Amino acid sequence: MALIKKPVTGMKDILPEEMKIREYLMSVIRDTYAGYGFSSIETPCVEHIENLLSKQGGDNEKLIFKIMKRGDKLDLGGAKEENDLADSGLRYDLTLPLARYYSNNSASLPSPFKALQIGSVWRADRPQKGRFRQFTQCDIDILGEAGNIAEIELILATTQALSRICPGKRFEVRVNDRRILKGMADWAGFAEEDVPAALIILDKMDKIGIGGVKAELKEYGFSEESAEKYTALLGELGSDAAAVERLPEQTGGCVAQEVSENLCEIMRTVDACRSSGFGLVFDPTLVRGMGYYTGTIFEVSMEGFSGSVAGGGRYDRMIGKFTGSDTPACGFSIGFERIITILSDSGFRVPEEAEKTAFLYEKNIGAERLKEILEEAERLRAQSGHKVLVAKMNKNKKFQKEQLAAEGYGEFREFYREALKQ
Amino acid sequence: MALIKKPVTGMKDILPEEMKIREYLMSVIRDTYAGYGFSSIETPCVEHIENLLSKQGGDNEKLIFKIMKRGDKLDLGGAKEENDLADSGLRYDLTLPLARYYSNNSASLPSPFKALQIGSVWRADRPQKGRFRQFTQCDIDILGEAGNIAEIELILATTQALSRICPGKRFEVRVNDRRILKGMADWAGFAEEDVPAALIILDKMDKIGIGGVKAELKEYGFSEESAEKYTALLGELGSDAAAVERLPEQTGGCVAQEVSENLCEIMRTVDACRSSGFGLVFDPTLVRGMGYYTGTIFEVSMEGFSGSVAGGGRYDRMIGKFTGSDTPACGFSIGFERIITILSDSGFRVPEEAEKTAFLYEKNIGAERLKEILEEAERLRAQSGHKVLVAKMNKNKKFQKEQLAAEGYGEFREFYREALKQ
Numbered sequence: 001m002a003l004i005k006k007p008v009t010g011m012k013d014i015l016p017e018e019m020k021i022r023e024y025l026m027s028v029i030r031d032t033y034a035g036y037g038f039s040s041i042e043t044p045c046v047e048h049i050e051n052l053l054s055k056q057g058g059d060n061e062k063l064i065f066k067i068m069k070r071g072d073k074l075d076l077g078g079a080k081e082e083n084d085l086a087d088s089g090l091r092y093d094l095t096l097p098l099a100r101y102y103s104n105n106s107a108s109l110p111s112p113f114k115a116l117q118i119g120s121v122w123r124a125d126r127p128q129k130g131r132f133r134q135f136t137q138c139d140i141d142i143l144g145e146a147g148n149i150a151e152i153e154l155i156l157a158t159t160q161a162l163s164r165i166c167p168g169k170r171f172e173v174r175v176n177d178r179r180i181l182k183g184m185a186d187w188a189g190f191a192e193e194d195v196p197a198a199l200i201i202l203d204k205m206d207k208i209g210i211g212g213v214k215a216e217l218k219e220y221g222f223s224e225e226s227a228e229k230y231t232a233l234l235g236e237l238g239s240d241a242a243a244v245e246r247l248p249e250q251t252g253g254c255v256a257q258e259v260s261e262n263l264c265e266i267m268r269t270v271d272a273c274r275s276s277g278f279g280l281v282f283d284p285t286l287v288r289g290m291g292y293y294t295g296t297i298f299e300v301s302m303e304g305f306s307g308s309v310a311g312g313g314r315y316d317r318m319i320g321k322f323t324g325s326d327t328p329a330c331g332f333s334i335g336f337e338r339i340i341t342i343l344s345d346s347g348f349r350v351p352e353e354a355e356k357t358a359f360l361y362e363k364n365i366g367a368e369r370l371k372e373i374l375e376e377a378e379r380l381r382a383q384s385g386h387k388v389l390v391a392k393m394n395k396n397k398k399f400q401k402e403q404l405a406a407e408g409y410g411e412f413r414e415f416y417r418e419a420l421k422q
Numbered sequence: 423m424a425l426i427k428k429p430v431t432g433m434k435d436i437l438p439e440e441m442k443i444r445e446y447l448m449s450v451i452r453d454t455y456a457g458y459g460f461s462s463i464e465t466p467c468v469e470h471i472e473n474l475l476s477k478q479g480g481d482n483e484k485l486i487f488k489i490m491k492r493g494d495k496l497d498l499g500g501a502k503e504e505n506d507l508a509d510s511g512l513r514y515d516l517t518l519p520l521a522r523y524y525s526n527n528s529a530s531l532p533s534p535f536k537a538l539q540i541g542s543v544w545r546a547d548r549p550q551k552g553r554f555r556q557f558t559q560c561d562i563d564i565l566g567e568a569g570n571i572a573e574i575e576l577i578l579a580t581t582q583a584l585s586r587i588c589p590g591k592r593f594e595v596r597v598n599d600r601r602i603l604k605g606m607a608d609w610a611g612f613a614e615e616d617v618p619a620a621l622i623i624l625d626k627m628d629k630i631g632i633g634g635v636k637a638e639l640k641e642y643g644f645s646e647e648s649a650e651k652y653t654a655l656l657g658e659l660g661s662d663a664a665a666v667e668r669l670p671e672q673t674g675g676c677v678a679q680e681v682s683e684n685l686c687e688i689m690r691t692v693d694a695c696r697s698s699g700f701g702l703v704f705d706p707t708l709v710r711g712m713g714y715y716t717g718t719i720f721e722v723s724m725e726g727f728s729g730s731v732a733g734g735g736r737y738d739r740m741i742g743k744f745t746g747s748d749t750p751a752c753g754f755s756i757g758f759e760r761i762i763t764i765l766s767d768s769g770f771r772v773p774e775e776a777e778k779t780a781f782l783y784e785k786n787i788g789a790e791r792l793k794e795i796l797e798e799a800e801r802l803r804a805q806s807g808h809k810v811l812v813a814k815m816n817k818n819k820k821f822q823k824e825q826l827a828a829e830g831y832g833e834f835r836e837f838y839r840e841a842l843k844q
Contacts, residue, residue, distance in 0.1 A: 011466035019462040037811030040441040044433035389459030
């Protein structure tokens with residue numbers, strides 16, 4: 001029986017054209033982040049099943065590709081449930097493995113540690129257009145830094161990277177703080193245990209608007225008064241640092257002074273230091289799904305693209321799950337696949353660095369002549385740095401040259417059996 | 423309960439220092455291969471279980487990390503054996519996925535297609551020093567080219583890459599042909615069905631010597647005469663192209679004229695064209711384990727390192743397993759992890775391209791002062807291309823600077839609360 005040609009469901013073969021864009025993006029991103037002192041690291045793609053199922057991954061935990069135990073450890077007869085058969089799984093993000101990595105290696109790492117991780121992650125999501133089960137994430141994180149210089153540097157570096165890889169595209173960074181979300185909900189009269197449910201509704205703001213949020217809050221069973229109070233405050237808040245500054249007073253102290261000051265400082269410092277142009281706004285409706293965030297959260301939207309192209313925040317309590325004592329941590333992740341989509345859709349082409357020359361030789365040219373051609377190709381590579389492709393001439397030479405021209409070959413040389421005909 | 427800090431058994435966290443070497447190597451390798459017209463591609467890390475178990479992977483098939491079916495497809499009660507529970511697994515090499523990729527995408531690819539693939543593979547091998555269950559392979563392959571220009575270009579490109587990444591290290595390329603192995607065995611009188619067993623013994627030559635091979639052949643039950651005849655021929659063969667040229671006559675035509683001519687041409691052309699210095703020899707004892715090879719095979723050994731650092735060969739019948747019609751194919755793989763070991767052991771350091779400056783600021787320096795420092799860092803990055811790390815001064819500043827110097831920071835600037843003290 002013939003083997004299966006298609007990739008496994010939801011995963012894809014990457015063709016040379018897309019690979020070029022991917023490699024170019026990665027090198028610009030690496031360069032940019034290295035400029036800010038971030039160090040590349042790598043964690044295994046396979047992670048302990050216990051860590052993957054530890055409630056640090058929200059809904060992603062339902063989407064794990066689980067890896068079966070091997071040898072004697074696999075007890076088919078004795079297994080009562082799925083997890084008895086698995087000892088590991090493919091990572092669904094880069095944050096949990098990073099927390100493990102830091103816990104395991106902190107003695108060998110500088111403090112604070114500025115990490116850059118670019119790698120594949122896997123989620124057994126329902127396949128759909130533009131969404132794959134294996135995709136690349138690109139994260140920077142600062143571990144061991146409690147001060148807001150972490151947030152400031154993450155925003156400066158990420159926006160710098162975005163403006164280099166998407167030149168001419170306008171984008172906006174929206175910031176908020178989990179403690180502001182909680183403070184505003186307290187002030188509006190939501191009970192502590194109801195806050196998560198309220199935030200899930202708030203998170204739909206971009207889809208259903210402020211009226212929709214109010215309606216859903218009431219529908220869910222929250223009091224008329226709380227829903228009104230909450231949405232009224234949301235409606236009258238501004239989006240600049242001054243709006244953040246006013247929050248403690250507006251909420252009768254439910255949003256703490258230090259929380260407000262912290263976010264103001266981040267916004268004002270980023271505003272003063274940035275070398276690239278982008279919008280920076282306070283967005284009191286920004287929630288971000290993951291349960292592990294403890295403070296500042298941020299997200300980037302780009303013109304012409306719905307949804308976010310980057311996001312992150314502070315998660316000061318994840319590393320403690322490994323070590324027993326909390327370590328401050330903050331990260332920002334670029335949605336690598338979304339950037340690829342944006343660039344591909346806009347006809348982006350990678351700037352070629354080297355000249356590309358194709359040597360086309362006649363079929364059955366003979367070993368002696370071929371040797372001369374290959375020698376000439378080696379010389380050209382060594383002397384001029386040209387990329388040189390040596391290829392047999394096709395019957396349809398015109399079409400072959402057009403194809404090669406599309407791949408960036410700008411110069412052609414033809415070789416025939418008789419040197420004179422060259 | 424605390425989460426698990428160590429990586430899963432046999433896999434490793436890669437620290438910044440090693441990552442630097444890895445990224446440097448990959449970029450030199452990519453550059454070199456691009457110079458020969460190879461195009462980067464990527465296949466998913468996850469492959470169909472049917473493909474992985476299709477006998478294209480030799481012993482590696484016993485070492486597959488299998489991925490469990492999900493949802494309704496996972497039938498715990500009905501599963502009679504392991505493979506009823508798995509629908510996919512992690513790839514154990516890059517060759518099988520490449521053959522699938524080519525079969526799936528050949529309509530969109532040039533012919534012949536020159537592919538470069540750098541990626542992780544996984545094998546559930548018994549963990550041991552220097553051997554990991556996730557490791558990187560780095561393969562170039564030429565698909566759709568039946569002529570020996572494929573072998574010639576693969577050897578030229580791979581040796582060029584090796585001489586760039588291991589400058590000053592001497593290495594030797596050994597070549598052979600599966601059809602020569604078969605022809606010599608025929609001539610010595612081994613029955614066709616016994617050839618694989620004889621080759622397994624021959625493959626031990628580097629460990630047990632020619633005497634050991636003779637003894638094992640007899641011990642296995644081969645006739646005294648065949649064992650003598652075979653080892654006598656091995657003993658008198660030279661290692662240059664002329665030795666290959668004599669084979670058809672020496673073996674009474676058991677090694678075909680065209681097979682001998684083909685390998686001679688490869689050796690003589692590579693000799694004439696190579697721009698880097700390395701040994702190139704015919705090695706009639708070179709076998710290479712994988713069953714899929716059909717013609718030329720090659721391997722590279724490097725001084726000071728036992729075992730091979732690169733290997734490959736022609737496998738003209740794998741793609742046909744997917745498409746139903748054979749496509750010529752030939753590949754060469756660099757043992758990426760071995761090169762890393764060789765370089766790390768010899769104290770290799772990556773050449774730094776950009777100047778690295780560290781800005782150290784006093785604790786509690788205040789938001790206003792910190793803003794000035796960050797602005798200055800952005801200016802320096804933009805103007806001079808310096809890499810600039812902004813970090814809080816540690817109590818033990820001397821040690822902090824020593825650590826940073828080891829990371830390549832050559833310039834330090836210190837910032838204090840009072841600008842005057844700078």
